[in-house]
Amino acid sequence: MSKKPISFGKISFNIAKAPENTKNVENSPDTSTSGFGTFGRTPIQEQKEIDEITDDLESQHVQQVMGIKNFGKKAKNFNVEEMLEQARKTAQEVSKKKLEEEAAKAAAEPEETPPDEEEEDIIGPLPPPASEIGPPPVEKSKKDGEDSDDELSSSEDEEELSLEKRIPNSHEVEMLHGTKAVVALAVDPSGARLATGSVDYEVSFWDFAGMDSSMRSFRTLQPCESHPIRALQYSATGDSILVVSGSAQAKVLDRDGFEILECVKGDQYIADMARTKGHTAALNSGCWHPHTRDEFLTCAQDGTLRLWRAAAPRQHRAVIKPRQQSGLKTNPTACAFSRDGNTVAAGCFDGSIQMWDHRKNFVNTSVLLRDAHQKQTEISSIAYSYLGSYLASRSNDETLKLWDLRNFKKPLHVFDNLFSRYEQTDCCFSPDDAMVFTGESLQRNQEVGRLIFYNTKTFEKVTEIGVSKSHVIKGIWHAKLNQIFVSCGNGVVKCYYDQKRSLRGAKLCIVKTHRKKHSVEVVSSQQIITPHALPLFRQEKLRTSKKKMEKERLDPVKSHRPDLPITSGQGGRVAASGSTLSSFVIRNLGLSKRVDDDQDPREAILKYAKDAEENPFWVAPAYKKTQPKPIFQNGDEDGPSDPKKSKT
Incomplete structure (x- = not known):
């Protein structure tokens, strides 16, 4: 009699069988190779059997604890990848068979096929390439509104045309700063305000949200007294503006033009510029750090660049001294931060461009091009x-030179024949870096100053804009507004925008019209309503303001009517009044009588000679007793009188 095998779920061990039958035990489905009865290398078991064993053990445990075997039917497991692969193969076979049938049908009956018939939409994945199928599929008719690959692919000529269309210059607005050249221009990051500075020492602030179509600035001031403005720039947050003038001290103003700080001036008798706390000569340019809110950079004629903190304007944070090839100092004429703020760059008077790493000390340059x-x-x-x-x-x-910072030895391209008269003529990139543009000053034979755009890839001239009959100095392409601001040598600032692709900015001002404010007079006295009063004491109740205005217009006091012209009388309004001292004196002097301007003035005077001699009124009575007798020369004597003749 064979003994019953010991089992633990699906794991069983048969004691009665001999060791030579181990091979059969291993191959049986009811036995396990987890280590019971065998030694050495354990055979790899299928994942399916292990899952079944685990499920059986869990069901036994649930039955012991809760008294139930399971919770209904077990959910089926689906292999999604296999199902997708199967569906893909089926769809490919169906579409392949369908296309072959249609091709054969079209070859057999070409005349019976209606020309306007459209194919049915194929449900499922796309068919395999045409090389696997054989004949090419019939092209589906294109619906309205769908773009094809041929339309999206554009040639170089179309790309050049699209570059020109990207420039927002369909409309323009003109703002008048003054009569002198506007050499400084700044737009805040949000695009709400514009600041302009000129050689006439003035800075004007323009608020697009508050301006009307007259385009007048809301504030004009002279922040640096009698020094021309060299550069203006709003900070990264737009709450303050840096003013660089011809003096040695830069200033920071708030959005409304009120002074926040003024940098200290250095000691001009110290030779080492690092020992002084500030600049000692006229400033050339300046700019804000792109990310640090209170840090800015200035460069001056003393041969230094200085970094400042707005919190400590009494001393610079760092000083940078650019050098010539011989080791002598050179004046930096332009300065800028890189977009990430890690590099400080300066263009110097010796023709070199020098850069320093902002994260290190500023002793040695990181990039130098002589x-x-x-x-x-x-x-x-x-x-x-x-x-x-x-x-x-x-x-x-x-x-104008274009450089690649990864290979800074030679310029990518040199754009020449761009005459410039001002030390502030600038250049700028378009927001997508596809174009670079700059202004041009007028030469002797030119009549219109131009703003010229170049392609940064092909280095060809995209287009040019004739700005005004003066020099074009500054130009800013604001990325947020998609508007271009240009300053000129005749005090004009122009804004170019596109009606469709530009936002806010100057577009806000054009739609507004200047309206005169209507003064409203408030009557503080209470109105007493007396419906049954007599007509003499009844107050008129005006139902509309129009009738009230018409009635006040007839009242000479309320309408402030000027005095009517005099139609009768003489002497004007002074003689007519008669109550003032001047009118009384004029009447007594006899000037109020009518004077005939047509008569000879000598005859008019001699007319009163007899009356003045007989009845003197002014001079004669006062000198009557002491007045000598006048002796007149006889008319018969000709020639000069004898000086030796005794006077009687």
Whole structure:
């Protein structure tokens, strides 16, 4: 009699069987190879059997504890990948068979196929490539509103055309700062305000939300007294504006033009510029740090660049001294931060572009290019691209150069024949870095100053805008507003925008019209309503304000009517009044009588000679007793009188 095998769920061990039958035990479905009865290497068990064993043990445990075997039917497991693969294969076979049938049908009966018949939509994944199927599928008719790949792919000519269309210059607005050249221009980051500075020492503030179509600034002031404004820039948050003037001290104003701080002036008798607390000569340019809210940079004619903190304006934070190749100092004429704020760049008077790492000390340069521009000419502007890989530099040697910062030895391209008269003529990138633009000053034979746009990829001229009959100095393409602000040498500031693609800014002012404020007079006295009063004491109740205004218009006091012209009388209004001292004196002097201007003045005087001799009134009675007898010369004597003749 064989003994019953010991089992633990699906795990069983048969004691009665001999060891040579181990192979059969291993192959049986009811036995397990988890270590009971075998030694050495354990055979790998299928995952399916292990899952069944685990489920059986769980069901036994639930039955012991809760008295129930399971919770209904077990959910089926689906392999999603296998199902998707199967569906893909089925759809491919169906579509392949369908396309073959249609191709054969079209080849057999080409005349019976209606021309306007459309194919049915194929449900499922796309068919395999045409090389696997054989004949190409019939192209489905394109519905309205769908874009094809041919439309999206554009040639180089279309790309050039699209670049020109990206420039927002369909409309323009003109603002008048003054009569002198506007050499400083700044727009705050939000695009709500514009600040302009000129060589006439004035800074004007323009608020687009508060302006009407007259385009007048809401405040004009002279922050630096009798010093021309060199540069203006709003901070990264837009709450303050840096004012760089011809003096040695930069100022920071708030949004409304009130002074926040003034940098300290250095000691001009100290030779080492690092030992002084501030600049000792006229400033050239300045800019804010792009990310640090209270840090800004200035450069001056004393050959230094200085970093400042708004919290401590009494001393600079750091000083940078650019050097020539010979080791002598050189004046920085333009300065800028990189877009990430990690690099400080300066264009110097010796034609070099020098850069320092903002995270290290400023002793040695991180990038140095000696012959960037012609020597002894001002580099008027340095501009980083928005992505930070390109650099544009504008100089008074009539060139604009485009540089690649990854290979800074040679310029990518040189745009020449760009005449510039001002040390502040700048250059700027478009928001997508596809274009670079700069202004041009008027030469002797030119009539219109231009703003010229170049392609940064092909280096071709995209377009040019004729701004005004003067020099074009500053230009800013505001990325948020998508508007271009340009300042000119005749005191005009122009704003170019597109009606569809530009936002807010100058578009807010055009729709507003200037309306004269109507003064409303408030009557403080109470109105007593007396419906049954007599007509003499009855107050008129005016139902509309129009009738009230018409009635007040007839009242000479309320309407402030001027005095009516005099139609009769003489002597004017002074003689007519008669109650003043001047009118009394005029009447007594006899000037109130009518004077005939047509008669000879000598005859008019001699008319009173006899009356004055007989009845003197003014002079004769006072000198009557002491007046000598006048002796007149006879008319017969001709020639000069004898000086030796005795006078009687």
